[in-house]
Amino acid sequence: MNGVPSSTWFTASPHWGWYIASYFFLGGLAGGSYFLAALMDLFGRREDRPLAHIGYYVAFPCVAISGLLLTLDLGKPMRFWHMLIESNTYRPMLKYWSPMSIGSWGLLAFGFFTFASFLGALAEDGRIPWSGLRILRAPAAPGLIVELLGGLAGFYVASYTGVLLAVTNRPIWSDTPLLGMLFVVSAASTSAALMTLVAHRSDLTLPGLADLHRMETWVIALELAVLTAVVISLGRVVSAWLNGWGVLLLIVVAVGMIAPLVLASRRRTSPDASMSTAAVLVLVGGFLLRVVIVFS
Amino acid sequence: MAEPMGFFTDTTVCIGCKACEVACKQWNQLPSANGGVNTLSGDSYDNTRQLDGIHWRHVKFIEQFPEDRKDGRWLLMSDVCKHCVHAGCLEVCPTGAIIRTEFDTVVIQSNACNGCRDCIGACPFGVIEINPVSHTAQKCTLCYDRLQGGLEPACSKACPTKSIQFGTIRELRANSEKRVEQLHEAGENRAYLYGADEKMLGGLNSFYLLVDKPEVYGLPPDPKMPSRNLVPGSISALFGAIMVGLAGIFNFRNRAASKPEEKRP
Numbered sequence: 052m053n054g055v056p057s058s059t060w061f062t063a064s065p066h067w068g069w070y071i072a073s074y075f076f077l078g079g080l081a082g083g084s085y086f087l088a089a090l091m092d093l094f095g096r097r098e099d100r101p102l103a104h105i106g107y108y109v110a111f112p113c114v115a116i117s118g119l120l121l122t123l124d125l126g127k128p129m130r131f132w133h134m135l136i137e138s139n140t141y142r143p144m145l146k147y148w149s150p151m152s153i154g155s156w157g158l159l160a161f162g163f164f165t166f167a168s169f170l171g172a173l174a175e176d177g178r179i180p181w182s183g184l185r186i187l188r189a190p191a192a193p194g195l196i197v198e199l200l201g202g203l204a205g206f207y208v209a210s211y212t213g214v215l216l217a218v219t220n221r222p223i224w225s226d227t228p229l230l231g232m233l234f235v236v237s238a239a240s241t242s243a244a245l246m247t248l249v250a251h252r253s254d255l256t257l258p259g260l261a262d263l264h265r266m267e268t269w270v271i272a273l274e275l276a277v278l279t280a281v282v283i284s285l286g287r288v289v290s291a292w293l294n295g296w297g298v299l300l301l302i303v304v305a306v307g308m309i310a311p312l313v314l315a316s317r318r319r320t321s322p323d324a325s326m327s328t329a330a331v332l333v334l335v336g337g338f339l340l341r342v343v344i345v346f347s
Numbered sequence: 348m349a350e351p352m353g354f355f356t357d358t359t360v361c362i363g364c365k366a367c368e369v370a371c372k373q374w375n376q377l378p379s380a381n382g383g384v385n386t387l388s389g390d391s392y393d394n395t396r397q398l399d400g401i402h403w404r405h406v407k408f409i410e411q412f413p414e415d416r417k418d419g420r421w422l423l424m425s426d427v428c429k430h431c432v433h434a435g436c437l438e439v440c441p442t443g444a445i446i447r448t449e450f451d452t453v454v455i456q457s458n459a460c461n462g463c464r465d466c467i468g469a470c471p472f473g474v475i476e477i478n479p480v481s482h483t484a485q486k487c488t489l490c491y492d493r494l495q496g497g498l499e500p501a502c503s504k505a506c507p508t509k510s511i512q513f514g515t516i517r518e519l520r521a522n523s524e525k526r527v528e529q530l531h532e533a534g535e536n537r538a539y540l541y542g543a544d545e546k547m548l549g550g551l552n553s554f555y556l557l558v559d560k561p562e563v564y565g566l567p568p569d570p571k572m573p574s575r576n577l578v579p580g581s582i583s584a585l586f587g588a589i590m591v592g593l594a595g596i597f598n599f600r601n602r603a604a605s606k607p608e609e610k611r612p
Contacts, residue, residue, distance in 0.1 A: 065464035095599040130461035138458070138459045
């Protein structure tokens with residue numbers, strides 16, 4: 052294959068654009084926030100429940116907007132249900148070997164879990180009058196089940212998009228198996244950043260906030276390592292990034308990963324301001340990372 | 348099931364007349380590009396440039412001329428959907444719109460397709476595109492409607508040089524092997540078949556006789572199935588999830604003792 056690094060060079064682009072890049076970002080935020088919230092409920096302190104609520108308040112709207120974005124991206128939006136029901140036979144449509152097919156079901160299931168936990172959080176905060184809905188929060192048994200299954204579904208929604216890109220024949224996407232790993236780690240870092248930011252803005256002083264920020268730092272470092280592994284695993288295919296998208300990727304690394312890590316290392320001198328700044332940088336970086344990958 | 352049917356395209360006898368492109372457009376009622384206004388590529392006799400949602404046949408003009416123009420040749424190739432026995436598009440299609448027919452061909456049912464475009468990126472050959480009129484993914488159907496009526500596809504019917512041959516895969520393979528032998532005997536030793544046997548995606552039901560490397564014709568040397576990445580990709584995602592999960596549990600564990608200071612990776 053002189054001059055051509057991979058057979059993926061001969062394929063056509065599906066023209067997935069801003070809707071899909073935004074979905075990858077919001078889906079990651081929804082999955083990651085829900086997972087972090089469930090983790091705090093199941094392993095954390097009782098005082099941190101308001102922090103977990105932020106996760107549930109973030110997850111459901113993000114899933115709802117995700118569904119809308121995916122529908123709008125279709126050539127025939129009114130046929131969105133063809134992903135779930137075979138339109139000629141009206142039988143359920145599921146191909147476990149097609150990430151888009153199983154992902155559609157995963158997103159639907161995750162939508163139910165996020166809605167249940169959203170209601171549970173509202174009820175516990177007294178924002179809706181039906182206090183009985185508190186059973187949708189752990190440690191009540193129904194809440195425990197919802198949060199366990201929802202946390203798993205959240206992981207799935209945050210990561211399958213990377214596998215979906217790999218299960219094509221496009222350059223970069225299908226030339227590495229590591230995009231699923233990159234997406235799930237990035238979902239965790241952006242979600243931790245968003246929750247830190249919201250908690251910070253609402254002047255919540257909770258013990259869990261420090262834990263969350265520390266986790267954010269760990270995961271950003273992990274993300275940097277995974278992105279490095281992605282680039283190495285691409286081999287000669289990395290030449291597909293010798294353009295503007297590659298430059299943007301370098302900016303993502305500098306602004307969205309290295310800068311927040313530097314800020315975190317200086318946290319002891321100027322704690323509060325740097326926490327918010329780092330969170331904003333991580334969110335911007337996480338979005339641009341998906342833009343680079345979807346568009347290149 | 349009827350016997351598997353397909354095309355054998357002998358590129359050495361293609362004269363670049365584009366009768367196949369025209370016949371395909373006429374039979375399948377495909378719209379013209381740019382509202383019918385003439386647009387010229389400017390650097391080739393090839394002005395339709397690619398296979399896409401409104402070009403289901405495309406004659407490639409590969410111009411091989413040295414700087415001094417003393418020698419040279421045109422490679423002409425009428426390209427089309429390969430109707431792979433292991434079809435990447437059919438594999439990923441989440442709506443079930445892409446089917447395998449009784450003729451072992453691959454057809455997109457336009458009434459079921461919702462335009463998600465997964466198949467476009469999954470096709471190893473870059474054959475599929477969205478048709479701007481239907482807003483669904485479209486490509487060659489190997490004239491499924493004509494086959495059902497006992498007719499041969501419009502393109503092969505129109506081809507004046509038999510560069511495009513239609514028939515059962517068995518017949519076509521036998522003919523194509525004879526043709527390669529004939530060319531070798533005549534001194535054209537570069538002739539070989541692309542996609543005629545099971546090694547390439549289980550066999551291409553539209554295969555080719557070529558006289559240069561596949562990539563010269565814009566064909567992938569080693570086309571693969573999208574699902575090759577399914578298991579490795581899922582394992583990597585799962586591994587990432589485990590790492591995040593561990594990071595989470597370590598950080599949120601309800602510890603009575605004072606926490607160890609943040610770890611620098």
